[in-house]
Amino acid sequence: MSMSQTPSSNASIEPKLKSLSDKQVKQLKALLFNDAELAVLDAPAPTIEKLDDPELEKLRQLLFPKEALRQLLLIEDYQKLQTLLAWLEQHQQDPKKLAQALPLAFEELNKNSTRLAEILAPQIEKGLHRSVTKNPQPLIDSLFPIIGPMIRKSISESLSDMLKSINQLVDQSFSIQALRWRIEAQRTGKSYAEVALLRSLDFQVDQVFLIHQETGILLKHLTSPESLHKDGDMVSGMLSAVQDFVTDAFNISEGNYLSELKLGDFTLILEKGPKASIVAAILGKPPASIRLDLQQRLESLHYDLHDEFESFNGDTQAFDSAIEDLESLLICKKRPRKKPILRWIIIILILLSLLGYASYKTWLNFQSQQAWSSLITSLNQQPGIIITHAEKNNLQGLADPLIGDVKNYVSQHKLIDSEVLQIEAIQWQFKPFISLEPDVIEKRIKRHLKLPQGVNYQYTNGVLSLHGQTTHEWLQSNQAKLYSIQGVFEIEHSALTFTDLKAEQMRLQKLQAQHLAEAALQEAINKVESFEVYFSINKTQLSSESKQMLTDLKPALNAIVQSTKQLNQHAELVVIANIDNGNGTLKLNQQLAQKRADAVLTEIKSLIQNANIKFSTRLTSTAVKSIELNSSNIRHVTIKVKVAPNS
Amino acid sequence: MIQKKICLIGAFSVGKTSLIRQFVESIFTEKYLTTVGVKIDKKVLELEEGPIKLMIWDLAGEDDYTEIRLPYLRGASGFIYVADGTRAETLTKIVDIQEHIDADFGRLPFVLAINKHDLIGEWEVKQSHIDHLHCKSWSIHKTSALTGESVDQLFTDLAQQMVKP
Ligand SMILES: Nc1nc2c(ncn2[C@@H]2O[C@H](COP(=O)(O)OP(=O)(O)OP(=O)(O)O)[C@@H](O)[C@H]2O)c(=O)[nH]1
Ligand SMILES: [Mg+2]
Numbered sequence: 001m002s003m004s005q006t007p008s009s010n011a012s013i014e015p016k017l018k019s020l021s022d023k024q025v026k027q028l029k030a031l032l033f034n035d036a037e038l039a040v041l042d043a044p045a046p047t048i049e050k051l052d053d054p055e056l057e058k059l060r061q062l063l064f065p066k067e068a069l070r071q072l073l074l075i076e077d078y079q080k081l082q083t084l085l086a087w088l089e090q091h092q093q094d095p096k097k098l099a100q101a102l103p104l105a106f107e108e109l110n111k112n113s114t115r116l117a118e119i120l121a122p123q124i125e126k127g128l129h130r131s132v133t134k135n136p137q138p139l140i141d142s143l144f145p146i147i148g149p150m151i152r153k154s155i156s157e158s159l160s161d162m163l164k165s166i167n168q169l170v171d172q173s174f175s176i177q178a179l180r181w182r183i184e185a186q187r188t189g190k191s192y193a194e195v196a197l198l199r200s201l202d203f204q205v206d207q208v209f210l211i212h213q214e215t216g217i218l219l220k221h222l223t224s225p226e227s228l229h230k231d232g233d234m235v236s237g238m239l240s241a242v243q244d245f246v247t248d249a250f251n252i253s254e255g256n257y258l259s260e261l262k263l264g265d266f267t268l269i270l271e272k273g274p275k276a277s278i279v280a281a282i283l284g285k286p287p288a289s290i291r292l293d294l295q296q297r298l299e300s301l302h303y304d305l306h307d308e309f310e311s312f313n314g315d316t317q318a319f320d321s322a323i324e325d326l327e328s329l330l331i332c333k334k335r336p337r338k339k340p341i342l343r344w345i346i347i348i349l350i351l352l353s354l355l356g357y358a359s360y361k362t363w364l365n366f367q368s369q370q371a372w373s374s375l376i377t378s379l380n381q382q383p384g385i386i387i388t389h390a391e392k393n394n395l396q397g398l399a400d401p402l403i404g405d406v407k408n409y410v411s412q413h414k415l416i417d418s419e420v421l422q423i424e425a426i427q428w429q430f431k432p433f434i435s436l437e438p439d440v441i442e443k444r445i446k447r448h449l450k451l452p453q454g455v456n457y458q459y460t461n462g463v464l465s466l467h468g469q470t471t472h473e474w475l476q477s478n479q480a481k482l483y484s485i486q487g488v489f490e491i492e493h494s495a496l497t498f499t500d501l502k503a504e505q506m507r508l509q510k511l512q513a514q515h516l517a518e519a520a521l522q523e524a525i526n527k528v529e530s531f532e533v534y535f536s537i538n539k540t541q542l543s544s545e546s547k548q549m550l551t552d553l554k555p556a557l558n559a560i561v562q563s564t565k566q567l568n569q570h571a572e573l574v575v576i577a578n579i580d581n582g583n584g585t586l587k588l589n590q591q592l593a594q595k596r597a598d599a600v601l602t603e604i605k606s607l608i609q610n611a612n613i614k615f616s617t618r619l620t621s622t623a624v625k626s627i628e629l630n631s632s633n634i635r636h637v638t639i640k641v642k643v644a645p646n647s
Numbered sequence: 648m649i650q651k652k653i654c655l656i657g658a659f660s661v662g663k664t665s666l667i668r669q670f671v672e673s674i675f676t677e678k679y680l681t682t683v684g685v686k687i688d689k690k691v692l693e694l695e696e697g698p699i700k701l702m703i704w705d706l707a708g709e710d711d712y713t714e715i716r717l718p719y720l721r722g723a724s725g726f727i728y729v730a731d732g733t734r735a736e737t738l739t740k741i742v743d744i745q746e747h748i749d750a751d752f753g754r755l756p757f758v759l760a761i762n763k764h765d766l767i768g769e770w771e772v773k774q775s776h777i778d779h780l781h782c783k784s785w786s787i788h789k790t791s792a793l794t795g796e797s798v799d800q801l802f803t804d805l806a807q808q809m810v811k812p
Contacts, residue, residue: 215652215722216687217702237652237687237702244718245684314649314699314724 032084203284206266208326209236210301210319211277212312216240219276219319222326239268239279259291273298275309280329297329364420371417378415383439385409385430394427400435402443434486441487448485455496464488467495514567521563525641527556528573533600535635537583540595542603550603557608564643565612572614574640575601579621582634592635593619600637648691650700651809652722656715656744657729658737659708662762665792666729667705670802675793682707685719692803696810701802710740712747720748725805726757732789733763735771742780756808758786760801765791 020028109116209232210220216239221232239261246258261268269280271294278298280290301322302309308318376390384400399406407428410416416423435441442459451457455468464482466475475493482491531553533546542550564571577597580589597617605615622634655663664682668674671690686705691698704723709715720726728745730738738761745757759780761772780787786804790797 212722215650215702215724217650217652217722231689233650233689233700233702234687237689237704241685241687241704241719244721245716248716248718314651316648316650 028084028088032081203282203286203290205280205290205330206283207232207235207281208330209239209279209281210322210326211236211240211279212309213240213272213274213276215314216244217314217316219316220322220326222323222330224330235281236279239270240277243270243272243277269294271295271298273302275302278326278329293329297325301325367417367420371420375410375416375421379406379410382409382413382415383437384435384443386433393425394429396429397431398433399430400440401432402435402440402447406430436487438487441485444487445485449482459488462487462489463492464490465492465495469497469499471500472498473500517563517566520559521567521643524556524559524563525643528553528560528639528641531639533637535592535596535637537580537635538592539635540592540599542599547603550600550607553604554607557604560641561608561613567645569643569645570612570614572616572642572644573601573604574642575604575615575617575637576640577617577619577637578634579619580635581621590619596635596637600639604639648698648700649810650702651724651806652702652704653725653727653805653809654704654706654720654723655727655729656706656720656748657708657741657760658710658731658734661708661729661731661734661737662790662792663708663727663729664705666727666760666762666790666798666801667703669792669795669798671703673795675795685716690802692806694803694806694810696807699806699810701806712744715744717751720752723752723755725755725809727760727801727805728757729760729762730772731763732761732772733766733769735773735776738772738776756805756811758788758801758805758808760788760790760797762790762792764789764796765793 106116204224206224208220208222209218211217212219216237218233218236221236223232242261243258246252247256257270257272259270259272261270265283267282267284267286269282269286269290271278271291276298278294278301280286280294282290305319305322312318372390372392376387376395379385379395379397380387382403384403385397385406386399387395387397389396395406397406399409403409405428407423407426411418411423438459445457445459445464449457451466452470452474455466455470457467458465464485475496475498479491482488531549533542533549560571563569575597577593577600579586579593583589594617597619601615601617618640655667657663659681660679664680664686665675667688668676671688682705684707688703688705689700690703691700704719706715706719726745726748728741730741732738741759745759749755761777764770777787786808788797788801788804790801792798
């Protein structure tokens with residue numbers, strides 16, 4: 001330690017130390033020493049020499065009445081003490097300077113960096129935290145004016161957001177209210193009650209308050225029947241308190257006031273007059289016009305109750321006359337919830353769709369009627385089906401078993417308009433019967449008749465005609481079967497050729513037929529040639545007897561025609577008349593004979609028609625015995641038949 | 648029915664809220680929940696003159712007149728000043744406040760409650776001070792929100808003053 005410095009220092013320190021008050025010395029001591037040291041210092045002091053340096057000695061005396069540690073301390077600690085005193089002095093000065101410099105420093109810092117903020121932030125946070133843990137009150141007090149409005153604002157905003165989104169949802173959907181709400185609740189994930197509440201109040205004036213302006217005393221309070229009946233007095237008081245608070249806290253100028261408050265589902269609309277204010281508590285979203293209503297009501301109340309307001313002493317009875325006015329406000333403001341235009345659109349849409357539906361239904365009905373009658377007509381046209389009863393969706397009648405199931409038949413033949421009528425919806429009640437309609441018979445034939453190859457058939461009017469080639473045996477064994485087919489009454493098989501009969505057999509058959517025909521021919525010829533007719537003398541006319549005889553020949557004559565045709569032959573009839581050579585002249589007799597032959601021929605010709613037959617006459621003269629001369633048998637006519645094959 | 652607005656004024660934690668709760672609901676709690684802003688209660692009192700409905704405004708405790716939100720006092724028909732008997736300075740402060748209010752709002756009925764009388768052992772308020780105020784014809788009640796001592800009298804006293812013609 002250099003002593004050279006000390007004197008000059010001492011010189012400046014002395015007056016300072018002297019000027020220190022008891023209290024300051026005390027402080028200084030506390031600064032310099034811990035408790036143990038102080039205890040030693042304050043102990044009774046041993047006697048020691050005075051210091052050489054008078055300054056130091058003074059200091060010693062001043063600081064340490066007890067001498068115990070003086071020597072120990074003073075030399076070394078003097079220096080310490082000196083610097084400390086300098087420090088002390090400096091620090092008494094510094095804050096003032098610093099206080100002046102700080103704003104400038106901050107300004108400078110603010111200009112070009114955020115460093116200060118970064119440095120300070122943790123300190124400020126810590127400070128706040130400490131302050132809150134220690135005593136939250138000051139902080140609460142300073143935040144109160146801000147927090148209230150902040151909360152209200154956020155509440156009202158979230159509420160109106162919710163309402164908005166719900167309103168949109170409702171605008172988009174229309175159906176039965178409750179159903180709509182349910183759907184809505186599902187869609188939005190909100191509870192049904194929540195949706196229902198909000199939806200059922202587009203707005204409803206739930207309560208009306210008439211509040212005395214100055215005292216906040218509730219003059220009149222009206223509630224809607226559905227209201228939850230909050231204590232009106234409190235609400236009123238709180239409202240004016242809030243009003244006061246807001247006006248005061250935000251330095252709002254005269255004439256302005258809190259005019260709307262949102263609290264949960266409620267919106268409070270406040271209208272302030274000089275003597276009283278009206279507050280409407282509204283559920284849901286209030287319309288803009290409500291304020292005008294409140295204003296008008298408030299104005300007229302001020303006019304009507306001017307004196308009562310002036311002399312108000314806390315007696316609210318004086319304002320009973322306002323009840324009616326206020327009530328009207330309450331009731332008449334219950335408006336229909338829905339936007340009228342939207343509602344009309346909805347109603348019209350519903351009507352239109354109903355109308356559309358109705359006409360669609362009628363059209364459908366008409367269509368199904370059409371389809372039904374066409375079904376019945378076409379069913380009746382079907383061979384094998386007879387409708388006996390047709391009612392809506394019920395059909396009764398007869399059906400040939402060949403038709404099968406009528407329902408299947410109908411759908412197979414597409415007799416039903418399946419787009420309009422449902423086949424399954426119809427009751428099909430049919431009884432079997434045998435139909436004799438040609439189409440059905442043909443079907444039946446087709447079903448039962450197994451014709452061999454080469455044979456075809458035709459069916460007309462009960463006759464089944466077969467043609468083509470088959471065996472005779474087939475015909476024999478199937479004939480009965482063919483007749484058993486209902487509707488087949490006759491079988492024509494002449495056009496069938498049989499492959500199983502032998503050619504020889506055929507020839508024999510033919511031959512046999514020929515013989516038969518020849519025999520028949522011969523018989524007929526014999527019969528014809530056995531004919532003989534007699535004439536009296538000079539007579540050429542056929543007696544009626546003779547005519548009868550000729551007529552009797554008719555079958556034989558026809559048989560000749562038939563048989564020759566069959567045998568491919570032709571016949572010639574020769575009428576032979578005998579000349580009477582007993583009496584009279586020959587010439588006369590010849591003439592007579594010719595006339596007689598002609599008479600017979602004419603008669604014959606009248607009996608045979610279209611005959612492929614030749615006719616001729618011949619005269620003969622036979623010598624007769626004298627006895628016979630007068631008998632008529634010499635004047636006879638006979639017929640000769642000549643047969644020859646066709647060339 | 649006559650309605651009157653009254654305000655309770657006093658430093659924080661002197662027991663304003665407690666007094667009102669005792670008066671209105673006959674309840675007392677040890678728990679200290681400081682009043683923020685203002686809280687309003689009401690109670691109907693049956694007086695000889697007829698029923699009176701008190702609208703009781705419980706203001707947040709303030710030490711200083713300048714800190715009191717004056718709009719809340721508007722329209723009041725009477726005041727209850729409250730001091731805490733265990734904190735002498737709350738009485739000095741309230742006397743000061745009373746003077747200011749008297750000046751600003753005109754002479755209105757008021758009563759003084761020196762509260763927490765049940766803590767008489769820790770009592771700091773000097774009787775001399777009380778006597779002095781008595782001389783200024785103050786109406787003073789030593790109350791206890793805890794025991795309910797003099798609480799009804801406090802409110803009734805003010806109510807009677809207010810309805811007096
Ligand atoms: N022992 C006792 N405690 C009391 C009495 N009155 C109030 N207290 C207590 O004092 C504390 C403050 O009471 P408050 O009624 O909240 O006081 P305040 O005046 O309303 O306070 P601020 O609202 O903050 O102004 C609470 O813990 C009470 O329990 C009393 O009469 N006796
Ligand atoms: Mg309180």
